[in-house]
Amino acid sequence: MNQRGKFRMARIIDGKIIANDILTEIKQAVDRCTRPPHVVFIRVAEDPASVIYVNRKQKVAHEVGIRSTALAFPADVTSTELLKAIDKLNRDPEVDGILVQAPLPTEAMQRAAFLALDPQKDVDGFHPYNVGLLAQEDGRGFVPCTPAGILELIRSTGQDFTGRHAVILGRSSIVGKPMGMLLMQRKPWGNATVTFCHSKTRNIVHYTRGADLLVVAIGQPHFVTADMVKPGATVIDVGINRVPDPQRSKGYRVVGDVDFEHVQEVVDFITPVPGGVGPMTIAMLMKNTLLAYQRHAGC
Amino acid sequence: MNQRGKFRMARIIDGKIIANDILTEIKQAVDRCTRPPHVVFIRVAEDPASVIYVNRKQKVAHEVGIRSTALAFPADVTSTELLKAIDKLNRDPEVDGILVQAPLPTEAMQRAAFLALDPQKDVDGFHPYNVGLLAQEDGRGFVPCTPAGILELIRSTGQDFTGRHAVILGRSSIVGKPMGMLLMQRKPWGNATVTFCHSKTRNIVHYTRGADLLVVAIGQPHFVTADMVKPGATVIDVGINRVPDPQRSKGYRVVGDVDFEHVQEVVDFITPVPGGVGPMTIAMLMKNTLLAYQRHAGC
Numbered sequence: 238m239n240q241r242g243k244f245r246m247a248r249i250i251d252g253k254i255i256a257n258d259i260l261t262e263i264k265q266a267v268d269r270c271t272r273p274p275h276v277v278f279i280r281v282a283e284d285p286a287s288v289i290y291v292n293r294k295q296k297v298a299h300e301v302g303i304r305s306t307a308l309a310f311p312a313d314v315t316s317t318e319l320l321k322a323i324d325k326l327n328r329d330p331e332v333d334g335i336l337v338q339a340p341l342p343t344e345a346m347q348r349a350a351f352l353a354l355d356p357q358k359d360v361d362g363f364h365p366y367n368v369g370l371l372a373q374e375d376g377r378g379f380v381p382c383t384p385a386g387i388l389e390l391i392r393s394t395g396q397d398f399t400g401r402h403a404v405i406l407g408r409s410s411i412v413g414k415p416m417g418m419l420l421m422q423r424k425p426w427g428n429a430t431v432t433f434c435h436s437k438t439r440n441i442v443h444y445t446r447g448a449d450l451l452v453v454a455i456g457q458p459h460f461v462t463a464d465m466v467k468p469g470a471t472v473i474d475v476g477i478n479r480v481p482d483p484q485r486s487k488g489y490r491v492v493g494d495v496d497f498e499h500v501q502e503v504v505d506f507i508t509p510v511p512g513g514v515g516p517m518t519i520a521m522l523m524k525n526t527l528l529a530y531q532r533h534a535g536c
Numbered sequence: 537m538n539q540r541g542k543f544r545m546a547r548i549i550d551g552k553i554i555a556n557d558i559l560t561e562i563k564q565a566v567d568r569c570t571r572p573p574h575v576v577f578i579r580v581a582e583d584p585a586s587v588i589y590v591n592r593k594q595k596v597a598h599e600v601g602i603r604s605t606a607l608a609f610p611a612d613v614t615s616t617e618l619l620k621a622i623d624k625l626n627r628d629p630e631v632d633g634i635l636v637q638a639p640l641p642t643e644a645m646q647r648a649a650f651l652a653l654d655p656q657k658d659v660d661g662f663h664p665y666n667v668g669l670l671a672q673e674d675g676r677g678f679v680p681c682t683p684a685g686i687l688e689l690i691r692s693t694g695q696d697f698t699g700r701h702a703v704i705l706g707r708s709s710i711v712g713k714p715m716g717m718l719l720m721q722r723k724p725w726g727n728a729t730v731t732f733c734h735s736k737t738r739n740i741v742h743y744t745r746g747a748d749l750l751v752v753a754i755g756q757p758h759f760v761t762a763d764m765v766k767p768g769a770t771v772i773d774v775g776i777n778r779v780p781d782p783q784r785s786k787g788y789r790v791v792g793d794v795d796f797e798h799v800q801e802v803v804d805f806i807t808p809v810p811g812g813v814g815p816m817t818i819a820m821l822m823k824n825t826l827l828a829y830q831r832h833a834g835c
Contacts, residue, residue, distance in 0.1 A: 364668070
């Protein structure tokens with residue numbers, strides 16, 4: 238807990254390398270499958286970010302030998318039509334995983350679509366059945382890809398957070414809550430004391446300064462500064478924020494929720510943005526797709 | 537945060553009175569139903585505690601006009617037979633709620649039984665589907681009875697814990713985890729900063745002393761002592777522990793996880809044991825049964 242030397246730097250957790258190792262393993266397992274695992278992406282309307290995300294996922298799927306299909310529905314698709322399509326995929330034995338790419342035109346439609354998925358094919362882990370299995374420490378479900386990927390990053394540091402303080406900034410269903418649930422499980426990767434902070438938390442610095450492990454997922458550029466972290470901590474930055482940068486040809490650059498430059502001088506381990514959590518999410522989606530295949534088709 | 541006067545006492549949250557108010561409301565609602573709501577209790581083997589619990593629940597159900605049936609299976613019942621019986625109850629339109637009284641002979645059988653319940657009839661809220669709905673802040677599920685009852689006790693104090701620190705001791709699926717999930721929801725009763733402590737937590741006093749709201753569910757008599765709590769806090773004691781007491785005719789008395797006598801001198805609100813959380817659990821079971829009826833039969 239002493240002041241660190243001026244030139245001390247944290248070890249940077251390289252998500253690209255770790256994700257590539259996982260993808261290599263997945264490719265080897267896929268090569269042994271009797272048919273390629275198959276994931277179907279559902280996309281509604283022409284949300285540009287959704288188009289990019291689905292394309293990126295399809296590209297990685299292709300690289301590891303996983304078959305993927307993208308179904309695009311027009312913006313005026315009805316919930317009935319969408320649910321009918323999902324039902325058909327649920328019953329198709331050639332489909333192992335289904336992913337509904339958020340956002341959908343309405344929150345009600347998005348919720349209905351998630352609920353309509355067969356939990357056994359819910360490779361994103363957003364169906365309440367899978368969320369409940371995670372909370373109950375029942376390993377038969379699917380864990381959401383981003384927290385599952387973060388767990389791999391944490392484990393790559395070789396540290397044991399049993400009994401220590403893990404602080405999660407953000408209480409989303411996609412990152413914050415499942416992350417905390419994983420970290421408190423009675424499992425080798427769990428047993429941490431977990432605090433959930435969020436937009437309403439008073440005196441958030443009190444919690445971040447006490448964190449041995451800090452996972453930041455609040456979507457505010459450079460929210461976590463060097464004075465907010467504990468010397469020697471491990472910091473995971475889930476944020477992906479665009480900030481204006483006239484020096485870049487695109488006019489912006491991507492930064493995390495953590496002030497990486499200064500925080501790295503205080504902590505022991507830190508993830509960069511980009512190249513930290515990002516690559517892990519897609520890798521874990523491939524892992525979940527392989528798992529879905531293995532569970533229902535055998536491999 | 538000042539030292540309190542020597543004779544200062546906390547206000548005691550009376551679970552009996554609050555539970556009775558809720559039961560009176562339930563009775564009035566049941567009187568308006570076209571038929572009595574109906575809950576079925578499933579019990580396996582002759583676990584004495586289970587017999588007592590089911591009897592107690594049936595007694596309260598009777599008092600509020602809820603119909604109840606107890607099905608007792610022999611210790612050597614097979615999982616297949618049990619699941620067949622559950623399936624029949626799931627399909628019976630005259631059955632609104634089903635409760636499998638834990639413990640069952642094996643954990644595997646218990647887990648299978650919980651998973652077999654129709655989530656719409658799962659008035660205990662232990663099915664992963666309902667657990668997931670709670671985590672996702674989707675109010676269409678059933679909330680486990682003990683944390684739901686505790687929430688009523690907390691609300692009875694008139695305090696707002698938005699942004700303040702709620703510390704849960706215990707990470708069980710029945711109390712600790714759903715309790716924390718409720719307290720962090722983006723709802724009028726939620727928005728607390730929530731920490732989950734448990735048997736592996738290092739320096740637990742650090743957390744309990746910082747707690748504005750402390751919920752204790754670890755099953756250790758008088759674990760929380762006066763020096764572990766923050767002056768002015770609210771303390772909820774979920775523990776029910778038997779300690780030897782030769783002065784009582786039964787040879788024991790029931791105490792909580794909190795050293796009530798001394799802690800009450802420090803905090804603002806506290807629940808007693810017995811007469812705190814206990815009566816609320818059964819009241820909330822009746823509320824969930826009524827809700828199950830209302831949802832599928834109309835009322």
